[in-house]
Amino acid sequence: MIPASFEYYAPRSLGEAVSYLASHRDDVKILSGGQSLMPLLKMRLSKPAYIVDIGRIPELDGIKEAGDQLIIGALVTHAQIEFSELLKRKCPLLPQTATTIADVQVRNRGTIGGSIAHADPAGDLPAAIMALDAEIQCTGPNGERWVKCREFFLGLLMSVLEPDEIVTAIKVPVTGADKTAYLKAAPRSSGFAVVGVAVRLALDAGGTCSRAAIGITGVTDKAYRAAHVEQTLTGKKLDAKLIEAAAAEATRNIDVIEDINGSGEYRTQLTHVYVARAIEAALRG
Ligand SMILES: Cc1cc2nc3c(=O)[nH]c(=O)nc-3n(C[C@H](O)[C@H](O)[C@H](O)COP(=O)(O)OP(=O)(O)OC[C@H]3O[C@@H](n4cnc5c(N)ncnc54)[C@H](O)[C@@H]3O)c2cc1C
Incomplete structure (x- = not known):
């Protein structure tokens, strides 16, 4: 299929991109990795009159350390995250997650900014950034703002991003000694999560869980934090019985979707199983 015609613009600076977006805000789309x-566009489900390709804007690239935070440029690809030695040492949950995305071709082109801006309810990185309490930098004609990821996603392909704003960076913490893991169940045909679970656990010297963060994708219309699981784990030593009990809380108060990959009942059960497995995987290290 061939996309409908559009005007293509490839700015070399963030300022140029933002001005172009502001002047065409009613009918413009940002192109990043294009995945x-x-x-x-090819299926003509989207027919913007204007496309701004942000792929040549140097300010949006690179991963920087800033104290106990890491700032990841929006153009950083899934493959760059997967192979980043800095992230493997300082925030391994992101490489653990990126490595599960699609295939090599998609990972070489797809970007973290695109993945988050797209707000796909089955996207993998949204679960990871939820577990990391990441912040998302959005830049528009009125300057930049940092949005907490819990406030960013609104629903199916919807976020708080304005049409003339660009996701410019993602801020994640250095996770130090925390235990992390990402696990997903996905059909081989698409690779998209039927359920994906990102886990971050802090254990004290005696092995008690002092903090738990569980981000889940694929299960409802947006990535979410499994608050009831976190509450069940926190303040306790994590044994198999407790993990099972906590995992059973993963879909409490969640409107679990049904689709060609499974009924609501199936997905609910799968979520409980994968939450338990992901917690165990994090503990194994
Ligand atoms: C075959 C296939 C399999 C896939 N499997 C998986 C998978 O298993 N897991 C997974 O998580 N993803 C998967 N994806 C999606 C992939 O990860 C995409 O890379 C990602 O969703 C979008 O990133 P992108 O850079 O390609 O964005 P684009 O495709 O360029 O853009 C996506 C959307 O986000 C907007 N956008 C892009 N960048 C920005 C920005 N910086 N600021 C504001 N808006 C922006 C665009 O306007 C567009 O609406 C798959 C894709 C394909 C083609």
Whole structure:
């Protein structure tokens, strides 16, 4: 399929990109890695009159350390995250997650900014950034703002991002000695999560869980934090019985979706199983 015609603009600076977006805000789309947008254009599910390709803006690239935080540019690809030695040492949950995304071709082109801006309810990185309490930098004509990821996602392909704003960076913490893991169940055909679970656990010297953060994707219309699981784990020593009991809370108060990959009942059960497995995987290290 061939996309509908559009005007293509490839700015070399963030300022140029933001001005272009502001002047065409009613009918413009940002192109980053193109892995989600290009199929939509080709199927004519999206027919913007203007496309701004942000792929040549140097300010949006690179991973920087800033004290106990890491700032990841929006253009950083899934493959760069997967192979980043800095992230492997300082925030391994992101490489653990990126390595599960699609295939090598998609990981070489797809970007963290695109993945988050797209707000796909089955996207992998949204679960990881939820577990990390990441912040998302959004830049528009009125300057930049940092949005907490819990406030960023609104629902199916919807976020608080304005049409003339660009996701410019993602801020994640250095996770130090915390135990992390990402596990997903996905059909081989698409690789998209039927359920994906990101886990971050802090254990004290005696092995008691002092903090738990569980981000889940694929299960409802947006990535979410499994608050009841976290509450059940926190302040206790994590044995198999407790982990099972906590995992059974993963879909409490969640409107679990049904689709071609499974019924609501199936997905609920799968979520409980994968939450338990992901916690165990994090503890194994
Ligand atoms: C075959 C296939 C399998 C896939 N499997 C998986 C998978 O298993 N797991 C997974 O998580 N993803 C998967 N994806 C999606 C992939 O990860 C995409 O890379 C990602 O969703 C979008 O990133 P992108 O850079 O390609 O964005 P694009 O496709 O360029 O853009 C996607 C959307 O986000 C907007 N956008 C892009 N960048 C920005 C920005 N910086 N600021 C504001 N808006 C922006 C665009 O306007 C567009 O609406 C798959 C894709 C394909 C084609």
